[in-house]
Amino acid sequence: MEHATSFGELFGRLARLDEIDMRVGLICERFESLSDQESIQLLDEAHRGAAIGATDAQSVFLALGWALFEPRLAPRRPELGAAARRAELHHIADFVAPFLDDDPPAEDKRLVPDFGRERPLTLGERKSLARTHDRSLIQRVVRDPHPDVVRILLDNPSLTEDDVVRICAARPNHPSVLQTVYRHRRWVVRYRPRNAMVRNPDTPLDTALLLAPLLRKGELREAASSSELSPPLRLSCKAILEMRAT
Numbered sequence: 601m602e603h604a605t606s607f608g609e610l611f612g613r614l615a616r617l618d619e620i621d622m623r624v625g626l627i628c629e630r631f632e633s634l635s636d637q638e639s640i641q642l643l644d645e646a647h648r649g650a651a652i653g654a655t656d657a658q659s660v661f662l663a664l665g666w667a668l669f670e671p672r673l674a675p676r677r678p679e680l681g682a683a684a685r686r687a688e689l690h691h692i693a694d695f696v697a698p699f700l701d702d703d704p705p706a707e708d709k710r711l712v713p714d715f716g717r718e719r720p721l722t723l724g725e726r727k728s729l730a731r732t733h734d735r736s737l738i739q740r741v742v743r744d745p746h747p748d749v750v751r752i753l754l755d756n757p758s759l760t761e762d763d764v765v766r767i768c769a770a771r772p773n774h775p776s777v778l779q780t781v782y783r784h785r786r787w788v789v790r791y792r793p794r795n796a797m798v799r800n801p802d803t804p805l806d807t808a809l810l811l812a813p814l815l816r817k818g819e820l821r822e823a824a825s826s827s828e829l830s831p832p833l834r835l836s837c838k839a840i841l842e843m844r845a846t
Contacts, residue, residue: 607645614663615656620785623663628672636683643684643692650813651840658814662788665810668696669783691839694832695809713740723748733758742766747776754784761790768796768803778803782811795819801828808833813840 610630617623631639646664649657667673681697684690715721715729715737723746730741730752741753742763750767753759764787768778778797787793794811797803798819812823812833823829824837 607642610642611646611649611657611660614660620663620666620789623660624667624670627664627667628670631667631673631676636680637687639680640684640687640689640692643680643696644689647692647813648843651843653844661810661813665695665807666783666785668806668810691809691836694836695806698805698809698832712745713743715740727752731756738763743770745774745777747774747780750777750780751784754781754787761787761792764790764793765796768793769800771800771802773800773802775802775804779807782807791816798823798833799826799829801830805830805832809836812836815840817841817844 610626614623614626617626630642634642643664646657646661650661668677677697681693684693684696712720712726715726721729726741726744726746726749729737730744730749732738732741733756735758738753738756738758741749743766744750744753753767754764764781768781778800781793782788782797782803788797788811791814794814798808798811798815799822808829809832812820815823815837820837820841824834824841826834
């Protein structure tokens, strides 16, 4: 492959970087210098490395997924998705630029938590509560359906991994809330929130597909056989399992 050596060197450099922001920045910089075809090849090689379970490759792929949502790269995703489909790399196209769902959005059944104030709280008041160190209040804030509240809560030093798993596993959930957790680099480096997001049918497809190669075999098997998850995600989990078996 024409760029296999250069990409191998890139992946090695990325794996040696301790700072996640530096990894994401280097990935964005490299993508800006590559053609669509070369970019798709990079994505394919990174996905395969993560899918076979190599720890360094999975760290690189996690940073690569975040890079796809950066303002420097996000506008380019539709053309990269089209290039991937032309190359018949549909597993890449599905997370770079998944097909949009034509169905109307389902009714939002999530409720704002009851904070015991005998009236609904304003969004501003709920944002303020997301900064609290009171554990009894945090247990309520984790159920808040607004992504802006969740974004503040994720920075709260009193928040625990168990709290984040509850956010990720909650159903019904809103894709924007789950996307907010995915893009928060403090928490998605941890395994349990990643697993909870993949297993939640409300997680956006591109996000779930970017996280699937980072799961262990047991969780991949469960996801591959789950009737709650979308066919593309189940197929991706099956394909990853097959790659790990070789």
